Amino acid sequence: MPPIRVAVLAFDGVSLFHLSVPGMVLGTAQSTPDEPYYQVNYCAEVPGMVSSDQGLGLSVSSGLELMHTADVIIIPAWGDQSVVASPTLVQALQLANAQGKLIVGLCLGAFVLGDAGLLDEKEATTHWAARDEFARRFPSARFRPQALYVCADNIITSAGTVAAIDCCLHLIRQRLGADVANRTAKMLVTPPHRQGGQAQYVEHTVPQLSSETHLSEVLAWARTHLASDLSLDVLADRAKMSRR
DSSP: OOOEEEEEEOOTTBOHHHHHHHHHHHHHOEEETTEESEEEEEEOSSOEEEEBTTSOEEEEOBOTTHHHHOSEEEEOOOSOTTSOOOHHHHHHHHHHHHTTOEEEEOGGGHHHHHHTTTTTTSEEOOOGGGHHHHHHHOTTSEEOTTOSEEEETTEEEEOSTTHHHHHHHHHHHHHHOHHHHHHHHHHHTSOSSOOSOGGGGSOOOOOOOOTTOTTHHHHHHHHTTTTSOOOHHHHHHHTTOOOO
């Protein structure tokens, strides 16, 4: 079968990691070494040199017209989510959506899809650190801050940074089946599907204990001995109190 055509958007300040993930993951999915399942190309609003977040310059020869012939469109993590996508980019994405193309927003790239109105009344996610701004900017989206990636019809969004790999593996699984996705993950030496959601990565501050709390020293000791027996009897003995 002909390869699935993928257009990845490049822009000044683009994450070099996120720009590489679709080509790395989707490019690893091959039926034979000479027959890739995906053909990954890159486009920019204005073809030419684009600077990445790592300071490396990238030459992009295609404009947004590449989206017209693509089967899948991927927007990497947007450099600054407070910067609204341009009318030209919004129009290109809306046209692609009207044509039923698969459109993916990796990490903060979900903000671009939101700017284009593609997340209205749809489930979506993004990096946990931007969850409050996302919920404020796109109140019509059904935000799922716990998920590593979310599929809503032809729209897919992923959580922060490395979740882009999970998302691209899902694209393979969705289109080509679990066997191809598992084989690709094995080549990449990464789990084919991670359990849990991004909530496990959210920063939680350790609560400050009041110096007047009678059990503060016991609780502080318990935190440094989480692998030990922390039964009620042990804690009571440590506090020099009765079990009751």
